[in-house]
Amino acid sequence: MQLTIERVIAFNGLDVLVARDEGLFEAEGLDLRIAVPAPEEMRSSADGTLSQPVTNQGLLVDRGEAGMFQG
Amino acid sequence: MVVCAALVVGPNSSVFTPQELAGKLVALDYGNGTAYAGLLMLEGAMAGESIVTCAATSHGGDRLAALKRGEFEATVLQEPWIAAAEKTGCRVVSTTFFHGTWVADRSVSPEAYAAFLRAVTRAVRRINADKRTYAGYYLRDFPGHPELAGLTPDDFDLNRIQLKEPSPIPEHEARWAWEWMSSWGLLEGRFDVGTQINRRVEREAHAHATVSGG
Numbered sequence: 001m002q003l004t005i006e007r008v009i010a011f012n013g014l015d016v017l018v019a020r021d022e023g024l025f026e027a028e029g030l031d032l033r034i035a036v037p038a039p040e041e042m043r044s045s046a047d048g049t050l051s052q053p054v055t056n057q058g059l060l061v062d063r064g065e066a067g068m069f070q071g
Numbered sequence: 072m073v074v075c076a077a078l079v080v081g082p083n084s085s086v087f088t089p090q091e092l093a094g095k096l097v098a099l100d101y102g103n104g105t106a107y108a109g110l111l112m113l114e115g116a117m118a119g120e121s122i123v124t125c126a127a128t129s130h131g132g133d134r135l136a137a138l139k140r141g142e143f144e145a146t147v148l149q150e151p152w153i154a155a156a157e158k159t160g161c162r163v164v165s166t167t168f169f170h171g172t173w174v175a176d177r178s179v180s181p182e183a184y185a186a187f188l189r190a191v192t193r194a195v196r197r198i199n200a201d202k203r204t205y206a207g208y209y210l211r212d213f214p215g216h217p218e219l220a221g222l223t224p225d226d227f228d229l230n231r232i233q234l235k236e237p238s239p240i241p242e243h244e245a246r247w248a249w250e251w252m253s254s255w256g257l258l259e260g261r262f263d264v265g266t267q268i269n270r271r272v273e274r275e276a277h278a279h280a281t282v283s284g285g
Contacts, residue, residue: 001180001182001183001186002183003179003183003184003186003187009212010150010151010208010209010211010212011074011075011131011149011150011151011209011212012072012074012104012149012171013072013171014072014194014198014205014208014209014232014234015072015191015194015195015198015234016072016191016194017208018194018197018198018205018208019190019191019193019194022194022197024189024190024191024193024194025186025187025190027190028186028187028189028190029186030183030186030187030190032187032190044128044129045100045101045102045103045106045126045127045128045129046100046126046127046128047126048101048102048126049101049126050099050101050124050126050255050256050257051255051256051257053101053102053103053106053257054101054102055101055102055103055129056129057102057103058174061174061176064176064178067175067176067178067179067183068173068174068175068176068179068187069173069174070072070171070172070173070174071104071171071172071173071174
């Protein structure tokens with residue numbers, strides 16, 4: 001089985017990173033891939049407003065390049 | 072994953088409580104969970120008209136650097152930037168915790184999600200058994216960042232590192248989050264659990280995600 005998720009870092013995905021590094025996904029028969037948008041695609045939240053925020057969350061899921069993201 | 076968010080002020084700030092942030096500029100990374108945790112902390116401390124926020128970068132290190140330059144009175148940070156802020160004399164005036172929530176599209180099968188949950192559950196158990204060792208992960212994300220210079224895993228408050236084995240989101244929590252977001256104009260319409268949560272996939276995945284032992 002393969003599953004692609006959007007990038008996480010420790011503050012919101014320490015459990016995922018440890019599971020990846022310690023082979024726990026592999027042990028479950030899961031080929032977990034972590035996808036990262038190209039740097040030129042990244043938008044800054046500083047360009048958003050409270051009612052119209054700018055975020056990169058879900059960008060790759062929207063394009064079908066990942067199946068999950070953490071919101 | 073449970074995320075800790077903190078409202079932080081600079082070393083020379085006269086603010087010691089969240090109430091004292093009334094009418095003062097607080098930088099939030101709109102669009103990210105940390106920003107809404109910050110907004111919740113402010114909302115709990117003052118009337119809505121006293122909340123003054125501005126948009127800020129989602130990079131916590133850059134927000135911390137801007138705080139120290141005096142560009143705003145406070146900002147909301149997560150680890151490793153809370154530890155970095157405290158190490159350099161900044162002060163935490165409020166903290167809160169919130170759940171990270173996995174959002175999946177229709178391509179994710181219950182079997183794959185169950186395998187994901189089992190692996191994450193084992194990782195949560197390992198981390199909770201030895202948080203100090205795993206605290207180093209917070210530093211690996213930002214190698215060479217100047218705000219993290221001199222910070223070691225021993226500088227982290229382990230009480231801010233909280234992990235919970237994954238479980239389905241209760242409907243009342245999802246509804247509350249929707250309605251709270253709506254109250255700030257971020258969502259429109261009424262909450263409909265049927266369109267937001269695929270309970271069949273969720274139920275099947277969690278039914279196959281039981282992990283025994285470590």
